[in-house]
Amino acid sequence: MPSTPRTLLDKIWDAHVVCAPPGELPLLYIDRHLVHEVTSAQAFEGLRLAGRRVRRPEKTFATPDHNIPTTDRRLPIADPISKQQIDTLRNNCREFGVRLFDLGDADQGIVHVIGPELGITQPGMTIVCGDSHTATHGALGALAFGIGTSEVEHVLATQTLRQAKPKSLELRVEGGLHPGVTAKDLVLFLIGRLSTEGGTGHVIEYTGPCIRSLGMEERMTVCNMSIEAGARAGMIAPDQVTFDYLRGRDYAPRQFDRAAAEWERFRGDADAVFDRVELFQAGDVVPQVTWGTNPAQVVGVDATVPDPASFADPNERESGSRALDYMGLAGGTKIVDIPLDRVFIGSCTNSRIEDLRSAAHVVRGYRVAPTVHAMVVPGSGRVKRQAEEEGLDRVFRDAGFEWREAGCSMCLGMNPDTLSPGQRCASTSNRNFEGRQGKGGRTHLVSPAMAAAAAVTGHFTDIRQWRYR
């Protein structure tokens, strides 16, 4: 009897269902559990109170990233509450036998940067972390999603998660991106089309020639922001790009060719049926800039800030006008006329070596505008060292950027890197929510190249017209 054609999601899901007892949600086995300081303390405490242990410490990896300073790492952490949270992670990892990439470890970095970078993330795996941007790891053909702290505790104790199977959503992108248009622009464009809840209840599989043409780090940028469309996970079937990326990485299988042959299985069947399919043309995408307070409030750099009164949906009208109020913008303003105070290049969306190369390429031979304060925060210690080997740090420093240590930094401003009230920032991060980068701060999401250009000119600038030096 021929078996039913299955999607990539179906295949990974089926391979990980431990049991589905009657009247209960299925238990899904978790291959990799990534842990950081902000969402784990209460989970470890729960284990301790119940006298439980971590079932599979060797499948659990931790690093501090959200809360840490990105300035000189030799100095003590000034904020005592931040320090306590980081010390707590360290003590928990020691007590429960979890591998910690600690501050000062050469491989420390943003959890979603170091997972793939170290080869901890592999195709066909289930991966969770107490962080909504866990979707990033789906770029390597894994099923990866964010969970809450109670679920972190559940995974620590059982190496499984109670989950109803999500629906599948294929986002197929035809054609190729125009020069100057990046993976970040593509995903912002897709979120704008889907809305912030268009993917709720679904796992997105990105398919089509445009997605296939993306490099590994570009795929991570796309999958990373799946949650901004409401989808807990985004994934891309593994191919030669994936295998070439993983080969030789620290935690990649030693018998790599055998493993890669196994991973070939994790590809949807040609005639598999998705619950929903949406089609897009890559040629429609121009460099994107968000104007509001959620990532779906986005337009092309060549457009104007929209007038929410023109929106058909009453919820969108209300949230649009609230957003413009918060952002201090008026409908009809040209995007390129919006001046900036700050530029932030970093975050789990855009802090990898290719992001930094792209930004440095724009900045080379220019100076940061005198009205702008700009910083680059590499995603990991490895990214930082590689950038320094390539001289990118000099390009940034010479132009007037600050060059920092690895961490989440001003993506969410839990550490001292924050916007002041009213400050306007071009940011390569993933969320432009009210107060996200600092109370009263105004965030516009863009690609690394667009952020770099804005740093130089002091306002948004269409990167397609940039004169590279």
Next chain:
Amino acid sequence: MQPFVTHTGVVATLDRANVDTDQIIPKQFLKRIERTGFGQFLFFDWRFLPDGSANPDFELNRSIVAGASVLVARRNFGCGSSREHAPWALADYGFRVVIAPTFADIFFNNCFQNGMLPIRLSEADVDELFRRAAATEAQGTPYRLQVDLAAGTVGDAAGWSRSFTVDPFRRRCLLEGLDDIGLSLRHVDSIAAWEAAHAASVVE
């Protein structure tokens, strides 16, 4: 976990769509290492003016919704960050029920882990709740809703009532206040069997 069987309480309405967890509990309050004490920071940037006083324009600061335990909001409530600090803050503030047309997935799951019931109603029903709350409050009385989880109904004293559905497993856990992990550990033999079966197929 505190069981949830029935609940009657004052309704607070929050007339905004896409309320993200950064608004529910801003990041500067995520540094605590306990699960408790977050209620004082709920909706902090909306609730308080820069000088620390209560913002009189914020819906939850109206005296008529004092002691509210049922929150009614618009679409896509709880979007964004996975922080469980959001349901911790809502629960610690006193909310046991959140009603909205749609919820973000991670927030929705996190509620159940904390004895809090998220209820999806249609957009039209939520509109009706906003109208009923406003009309009742206009007469100087708080608006109240009764929730019966076993029956799957929510209604008011004036006879308005709707049914809702909850995943049967989640419902049972709430009704009985069950420890999720304890339940899962009953299947430890299946977990071990899965691990044994897969250890052989993993390429080192």
